[in-house]
Amino acid sequence: MSVVDRKKLLSEIALYILEELALRGGKARAKYLRSYRALEFWAGEDVARDVVKRLAEGGYIKLEQGDVIVLTKEISTKRTIKEIERLSLSIAKSLYKI
Numbered sequence: 001m002s003v004v005d006r007k008k009l010l011s012e013i014a015l016y017i018l019e020e021l022a023l024r025g026g027k028a029r030a031k032y033l034r035s036y037r038a039l040e041f042w043a044g045e046d047v048a049r050d051v052v053k054r055l056a057e058g059g060y061i062k063l064e065q066g067d068v069i070v071l072t073k074e075i076s077t078k079r080t081i082k083e084i085e086r087l088s089l090s091i092a093k094s095l096y097k098i
Helices: 003-023 034-043 045-057 081-096
Strands: 027-029 061-064 068-071
Touching: 003 034, 003 045, 003 068, 003 081, 034 045, 034 081, 045 061
Parallel strands: none
Antiparallel strands: 027 068, 061 068
């Protein structure tokens, strides 16, 4: 896979992190977000932190002390948490192969 494909997959999983955070009430610790944990496991901790840092730079989330992520913009989704978990896990596994 090329660098462009990798960036596309990372942007998709970033969207799933935002959607899962919205479904969980807008505030959660990073280790409780299954999308984040899947990304951290399959792509590495540094990649997962970079994705979260980019979301914070974009103003979508705010990072608080103790790895707490707070959603700053309203995100609506039609998916359930289980669907988001399944999709993010499949993307994270494909990142491992790169």
